[in-house]
Amino acid sequence: MRPDGDPEPDDYGLPHVDVVVPDDARELDRDIVAYRREERQRRRRARLARLARPFTRFGVAVPIISGALLIALVSGLLMTAFGPRPTQRATVPTRTATPTASPGYVGGYLPTGVVSMVGRNRQxxxxxxxxHGVIAVVPPDCGCGKLVNELATRTQESHLQFWLVIDRRYGPSVSAAEADKQLRALGGAAHGGVVELVDDATNLLATTYVPDGAGPTAILVKPGPIVTAVIPDPTPGRQLSDQVKALTNA
Incomplete structure (x- = not known):
């Protein structure tokens, strides 16, 4: 600057800039603080942009998919917590009990054989x-609906199972279709409990425990499965009820 106060000419043609140099560097503290604050904000925005880049790359698709997955997860948890529980069925005990007789006799195991479970479909x-329950073997046209209902009721009360079998040793007229028909008719008489219908095509149970030409027979079975009693012509009443109830402790 010249002594008269006018700026010296600029030989480079640049515009004139007033530069103030403070006498004390501490006067720049506020400017430094403001600069650092702006730098921190800039770095924060840059970090957020890097984190959001994978989501913004695909537009709104990722948020929609994430929301759908979250809804599916919450729905699954609610259905698991408050949905219907499957009906618990009695488990089939393994052969851990010790028999006191040969298979096919009272005190021994049930004979080994194949049967058909007659439900909506044959299995x-x-x-x-x-x-662990009662097996009732009845002749065709036994007219024993009252007995079937009694056994179904007593086994239900004692949390036992009840199986109903038709004795098909009465000539070729008792076909599988006829046996099914009679089983379903007798099963319909069991108003007091649940009855499982069984078709023993080989008549193994009847041959083993029921004399030829005999009437209804109840076979009491404890876990094993071991036969504890064979009751010919059982009669509904207190004695039969007590015999069935005793199976719960067998």
């Missing part, structure tokens, strides 16, 4: 699966 089953 192959095993006699050894018929454990």
């Amino acid at each position: 192959r089953g095993s006699i050894s699966d018929m454990a």
